[in-house]
Amino acid sequence: MSELLPTVDDTRAFGRALAAVLRAGDLVVLSGPLGAGKTALAQGIGAGLGVAGDITSPTFVIARVHRPDPRRGGRVPLVHVDAYRLGGVRDPLGEVDALDLDATLDESVTVVEWGEGLVEQLSDEHLEVRLDRRDDDTRVVTLIPRGADWAARCRTVDHSGASPA
Ligand SMILES: Nc1ncnc2c1ncn2[C@@H]1O[C@H](COP(=O)(O)OP(=O)(O)OP(=O)(O)O)[C@@H](O)[C@H]1O
Ligand SMILES: [Mg+2]
Numbered sequence: 001m002s003e004l005l006p007t008v009d010d011t012r013a014f015g016r017a018l019a020a021v022l023r024a025g026d027l028v029v030l031s032g033p034l035g036a037g038k039t040a041l042a043q044g045i046g047a048g049l050g051v052a053g054d055i056t057s058p059t060f061v062i063a064r065v066h067r068p069d070p071r072r073g074g075r076v077p078l079v080h081v082d083a084y085r086l087g088g089v090r091d092p093l094g095e096v097d098a099l100d101l102d103a104t105l106d107e108s109v110t111v112v113e114w115g116e117g118l119v120e121q122l123s124d125e126h127l128e129v130r131l132d133r134r135d136d137d138t139r140v141v142t143l144i145p146r147g148a149d150w151a152a153r154c155r156t157v158d159h160s161g162a163s164p165a
Contacts, residue, residue: 001154004165005139011037011131014141015044017159018129019109022049024076027093027124028111032131037139038113041129042080045111050074057082057113063096065103077103081112093124122146127154140165 005011018041022028028045030038039057046055050072053064063081068074081096092112097105114122125147132140142165145151 001157002140002142002165003159005037005131005141007138008037008040011040011139011141012044012047014159015041015046016048017044017157019045019048020158021153021156022076022109024107024109025105026109027105027126028109029114029122029126029128030111030131031114031128033133036131036133038131041131041141042111042113045109046078046080047072049076049078049109051078055080063099063101065101065108067103077108079103079105079108079110081110083112083114092122125150 003014005014018028022045030041032038039055043055046066050069051066051074052069052072053066055066055078061082063079066078066080068076079096079101083092093105093110096110127150128144128146130142130144132142134140143154143157145154
């Protein structure tokens with residue numbers, strides 16, 4: 001499934017809609033070239049999950065934990081990872097686990113910004129969310145289910161108002 005995202009707000013809105021189908025233990029991989037909108041999408045997911053703290057590019061850290069904020073209806077922590085910092089390692093999630101974050105991946109939704117050409121090495125079941133930038137600077141998002149029940153869950157994402165790409 002692909003949808004057109006004309007503006008950065010549309011990308012955030014898509015993230016919020018996607019968050020509604022996410023639960024603890026999920027791995028979501030945001031793929032796409034530099035500046036495609038991966039962090040904007042992660043911000044939408046964070047808003048939808050109701051977590052605390054601004055979601056920014058984790059430039060100086062590999063991963064950041066955002067706690068659920070009960071006032072925003074938050075239920076699960078969000079672990080936001082920038083895999084550029086992990087480039088080329090054989091077991092990237094093992095590396096994240098080894099960071100000893102104060103939330104385990106099992107009890108969190110983990111969102112990884114993966115960048116171009118790295119996602120293929122990931123064997124764990126996950127949802128890949130592919131972002132592409134078009135010549136007119138709009139973006140196209142594509143959901144790519146990788147195992148488990150992701151295909152069925154993708155069909156339940158309700159992003160009404162968006163137009164198919
Ligand atoms: N439709 C759109 N969706 C997302 N971002 C957009 C869109 N249109 C313009 N932008 C702009 O693109 C820029 C890049 O966004 P963002 O930082 O989310 O990308 P990224 O994929 O995380 O980049 P990086 O590869 O550096 O991590 C932002 O300045 C954002 O405002
Ligand atoms: Mg980013």
